[in-house]
Amino acid sequence: MIEIQSQMTERALELLALQEDVPCFILDIGCGSGLSGQTLEESGHFWIGVDISSAMLSVALEREVEGDMMLGDMGQGMCFRAGSFDGAISISALQWLCNADKTSHSPPKRLFKFFSTLYSCLSRGSRAVFQFYPENSEQIELITQQAMKAGFTGGLVVDYPNSTKAKKMFLVLFTGGHQKLPKALGTEEQQNTGTDHIPYSDKRERMKQIRGKAPKKSRDWILEKKERRRRQGRNVRPDTKYTGRKRSGKF
Amino acid sequence: MKLITHNMLTSKSLKGVNVGFPLKICATEVKEVAVDFNPEFVTRMIPKLDWDALCQAAESLGCLNDLPRSVNPNHENDEEFLKKAHHVLLEVEVIEGELVCPETGRKFPVNEGIPNMLLNEDEV
Numbered sequence: 001m002i003e004i005q006s007q008m009t010e011r012a013l014e015l016l017a018l019q020e021d022v023p024c025f026i027l028d029i030g031c032g033s034g035l036s037g038q039t040l041e042e043s044g045h046f047w048i049g050v051d052i053s054s055a056m057l058s059v060a061l062e063r064e065v066e067g068d069m070m071l072g073d074m075g076q077g078m079c080f081r082a083g084s085f086d087g088a089i090s091i092s093a094l095q096w097l098c099n100a101d102k103t104s105h106s107p108p109k110r111l112f113k114f115f116s117t118l119y120s121c122l123s124r125g126s127r128a129v130f131q132f133y134p135e136n137s138e139q140i141e142l143i144t145q146q147a148m149k150a151g152f153t154g155g156l157v158v159d160y161p162n163s164t165k166a167k168k169m170f171l172v173l174f175t176g177g178h179q180k181l182p183k184a185l186g187t188e189e190q191q192n193t194g195t196d197h198i199p200y201s202d203k204r205e206r207m208k209q210i211r212g213k214a215p216k217k218s219r220d221w222i223l224e225k226k227e228r229r230r231r232q233g234r235n236v237r238p239d240t241k242y243t244g245r246k247r248s249g250k251f
Numbered sequence: 252m253k254l255i256t257h258n259m260l261t262s263k264s265l266k267g268v269n270v271g272f273p274l275k276i277c278a279t280e281v282k283e284v285a286v287d288f289n290p291e292f293v294t295r296m297i298p299k300l301d302w303d304a305l306c307q308a309a310e311s312l313g314c315l316n317d318l319p320r321s322v323n324p325n326h327e328n329d330e331e332f333l334k335k336a337h338h339v340l341l342e343v344e345v346i347e348g349e350l351v352c353p354e355t356g357r358k359f360p361v362n363e364g365i366p367n368m369l370l371n372e373d374e375v
Contacts, residue, residue: 023292025299046292046341048256050368057365066286068256072368076375077264079368081272084259084299104372113375117264123299 002035005091008168009039012089012129015157015172015182018045024086027121028067029074029130030093034060037067040089048085050074075110080121087126088118094132094171098139108146115150115173125176128152132169143171153178160186219244252366254308255340258300260366262352262359265374271352273304274359276311278348282364283314286341293333293340297326300340309339 018024023044028037031049033056040047047067051057057069072079075097097114098107118128134140140156147154152173160166163186172181222244226236237243262271302322309315318335326332350359350366357374360367 023289023295025292025296044289046255048259052369054365054367058363061363061365068253068364070252070256070260070366070368073370076370079261079264079271080259081261081301102372121259 005035006039008091008131009036009089011159011168011185012036012091012131012170013040013043015129015170016087016089016127017182018087025084027078027080027085027088027118029078029088029090029118030096031060031067031069032056032091032093034063034065034067034069036089036091037065037069038063041066050078074114075105077113077117078121079117082120083123084121085126086123088122088128090128090130090132092131092133094130094143095134095139098135098142108142111143111146112149115147115152119151119175122175127154127175128173130171130173132171134169140169147171147173151175155181157182157184159184162186252345252361252364253341254305254312254343255296255300257308257345257350258305258340260350260368262350262355262357264368264370265352265355265357268352268354271354273301273307274350274352276308276345276348276350278312278345278361280345280347281312281314282344282346283342284344286337288334288337290330290333290337293337294327296340297322297336305339309343312343312345314339314343 016026021044023046026040026045026047028040028047028049031037031047031051032053034049037047037049037060049060049065049067049069050072051069052071052073054071057071060069074093097111100107122128132143134143144156152175154171154173157170157172159168159170161184166186223239226239226243230236257274257276260272260274262268262274265271306315306318306320309318316335318339319332323329323332344364345361346364348361350361351357352359
């Protein structure tokens, strides 16, 4: 567990693209027990960590980490002066913002508060890298939407997209205007697919065509599925001119 | 909490606060630790710091000593100056105490060196 965390932190540091051998001032969001912070220290950086759990921070204190830590809720905003940090990382924390832990919480609002305050406390041209575990694509959508709204550019880098075990998602955000997304690991067979789309999707499309099945949700797919269910003996509505018709926005 | 952190910290997340900086330190326990001197890091941080706030904070903790009130424009080469800055920024830690918001007077407790910046639902 510790090994994985430090590996992810090192990869996040790599994606942060800081100047080589220059000690920087980094914000560790959701620093927990200081595992990621220690990796930052080993690379010669000074860090400030924020975490919502005092229990986790106590563990970090016991480990005698060098970074300074504070108890804070990232959804309430990053309360630092403008342009304080040279970069920000977050390991396995961002997905927590998508849950509404109290009835008064609104995840999109909290996400926006977090991203907009983070944007201002980063120095221009610096990056924020988040390793996180999204539950589904709606969460990814929600997160990236609020990040873009806050002024960030960037996107998702998915390492080892073909392996369920090794797959890791990193949200890489830039403050200095649009930049090329870093290359994901484990995708050597992809060459010119355009750097900001998930490397596996081209291969997936090709496989679909080879199998000869209709793409998801098209009228053909719907007709095929209905046919399949009739063969199973289920009660299926007859196919009419209304089958698979485009519905208005209300649906 | 080191003074370098204090120099970046604001209470801006509170409702109705415009600047929220600098936070007043009311410390009941302060510790001095030894940290490796990294002149490059100190040089890089100096332009980002609010030097007056730093002097104020150091003074309230009683560790201002002979830290100059204004930054020497040629500080990269002034090792004495960098060493003093390093000491104040990284080697002085507030272990127990409170941070007070300059606009609302709201107190943020500091325990075991960790400031509690969690806000209540009605303060966000």
